[in-house]
Amino acid sequence: MSEDEKSLFEVLPSHLDTGLRGIPVGTCGTSFVDPVDGVHYAGYPISDLADFDPEDIVHLLFNKSLPTAEESAAMKQNLASRSVIPEGALDLFESIGEGQGHPMDWLSIGIMALGRAEADDDILEDGMNLIAWMPELMARLFMKRGGRGDIARPSNPSLGMVGNFVSMLGMESDDAHRAERVLKSFLVLHMDHGGGNLSTFAGKAVASGRASLFSSIASAMNALSGPLHGRANQSCLEFVQKVGTSDSNEVEAFVRAELAAKRPIFGFGHAVLRAEDPRATVQMSIGEEVCPDDPLFSTVRTLREVVPRVLGENKRISNPNANVDLVSGTLLYNAGFMKPSYYTTFFGWARVIGITAQIVDERNSRGGKGVPIYRPKYIAKDRTVRRV
Ligand code: MLT
Numbered sequence: 001m002s003e004d005e006k007s008l009f010e011v012l013p014s015h016l017d018t019g020l021r022g023i024p025v026g027t028c029g030t031s032f033v034d035p036v037d038g039v040h041y042a043g044y045p046i047s048d049l050a051d052f053d054p055e056d057i058v059h060l061l062f063n064k065s066l067p068t069a070e071e072s073a074a075m076k077q078n079l080a081s082r083s084v085i086p087e088g089a090l091d092l093f094e095s096i097g098e099g100q101g102h103p104m105d106w107l108s109i110g111i112m113a114l115g116r117a118e119a120d121d122d123i124l125e126d127g128m129n130l131i132a133w134m135p136e137l138m139a140r141l142f143m144k145r146g147g148r149g150d151i152a153r154p155s156n157p158s159l160g161m162v163g164n165f166v167s168m169l170g171m172e173s174d175d176a177h178r179a180e181r182v183l184k185s186f187l188v189l190h191m192d193h194g195g196g197n198l199s200t201f202a203g204k205a206v207a208s209g210r211a212s213l214f215s216s217i218a219s220a221m222n223a224l225s226g227p228l229h230g231r232a233n234q235s236c237l238e239f240v241q242k243v244g245t246s247d248s249n250e251v252e253a254f255v256r257a258e259l260a261a262k263r264p265i266f267g268f269g270h271a272v273l274r275a276e277d278p279r280a281t282v283q284m285s286i287g288e289e290v291c292p293d294d295p296l297f298s299t300v301r302t303l304r305e306v307v308p309r310v311l312g313e314n315k316r317i318s319n320p321n322a323n324v325d326l327v328s329g330t331l332l333y334n335a336g337f338m339k340p341s342y343y344t345t346f347f348g349w350a351r352v353i354g355i356t357a358q359i360v361d362e363r364n365s366r367g368g369k370g371v372p373i374y375r376p377k378y379i380a381k382d383r384t385v386r387r388v
Contacts, residue, residue: 016379020196021271025376026204028195030061030357038278039193046189050282054161054187054353055079058131061192061357080157082132083164086117090140098147103342104225106145108218110137111352115214123363126213127356134349135161139168141345162187175336178290182335183346185286186328189279190347192354194272199224200355205374207359220355221348230344230351236266237296237329237340246298252306259310267300267326268307269319276321280304283327291334300330 008024015023031041039046041057042064049057052066059067059075067075092113096106114133119125139151152170159167162183166176195201203220207213224230243254258265270277284304287297304322311320329343337343362371 020376026195026362026371028358029064029361030354031192031194033194033272035272035274038273038275041192045278047278047282049188050185050286052188054184054191057188057191058353058357061354062360076160078128079132079161082129083136083155083157085114085133085136089114089117090137092116093137093140094144096145099145101145102225103141103145103345104221104231104348106141107137107345107348108221108225110141111214111218111221115212115218118212118214123213124360127360130213130217130356131161131353132157134352135165136168138345138349139165142169142342146339171336179335179337181290182286182331185282186332186346187350187353189282189324190328190350192351192357195358197271198226198229199351200358203355204359204362204371207362208371208374210370210373213356213359216359217352217355220351224348224351225344230347232266233325233328233343233347234340235264236325237333237343239266240296240299240303240326240330243299243303246295246302248302248306251299251302252310255303255307255310265307265311267303268311268322269317270323273321273323274319276308277323279324280322280326283324283331284322287327287331287334290331294330294334296330296333297327300327 011023015021029042031039033039037045041049042060044060044066049060052060053072053076055076056067056072058079059065059071063071090110090113093106093110096109111130114130114137117129119129135157136151136155139155143149143151151168153167155164156167157164162180163176166179166183171179193200195204199220202223203216206219207216211219227235243251245251245254255265267280284301287294287300291297304326308320308322311317314320329340332343332346333340337346365371
């Protein structure tokens, strides 16, 4: 091990109370994040994967190899064959009052509710079932929470997971195609991001205590729901709407005024990345393809040009570049999903896949013994022993 590598394992006082930022705690086989080239799934740069079917990327994350044509068909068939949600498994979810609570709460409750149909001590089986049930859970969430009642069409898993979701929402022809185009790539781009992002870490930590897959993934969704993590994609679309112009000078004035008022500039910077997020670059190309003249997309295009320069004036900002959230909300909006409060549920749907693959890997590690229960150390602020 080189001196540089060794220093990776040295814990210093300056590491404390920093949210474990950058401290190595484990190994991850599904993906790694390069600060410049972004996330790679099983070694493949994300930009090479954006046009694959989501089911193929499920295969990749679980098997660490891209599927052959036969394997691709087998994964699609496997998921389709499991797609019927067992009777009664959504009772708890169905009892939430319409329209109340954040959609991420619904997602988490829905996943917990599905735990009623847990398999006997088979985490891979639970994982594949949950992935197969997600399109219908998502469609029911959108319809019921939105006050639109039952799904518009019965589940038809032969349409693929995204096609089936779009169909259950009742979308037709061109609208359905555009939604499918945008959502397929959204899912692929968001499935995994190494092991240390908050939702993945939280899900794996809960799973390490041998909690069920459903409880672990629901915990991950709760972690994802925070505005500093997954809910940033909702905030970002709201921010883009607030900018309200695509004129460079006006955008620059707006950004400077936000900074002066100490308000956040959404869609830029990242905990690990030090260049533009390749997922943002891919989504910019999709925007140029599906909605080049859309006013919101024009705002995004200008923000991407202006903000890195303005933020770059502050030498303490290590990455002033666009991240995945800058473009994703605008694409979803154009794809017919007009309510930003639902956007994090799409992120959640995608992460269910990556986090499940990571939990299965951790459960199979150490020759099948599984990863030990997570138990990091906290240093007492004060070790003085007091007496009553
Ligand atoms: C992401 O997808 O960018 C993350 O989940 C955030 C992170 O990596 O910390």
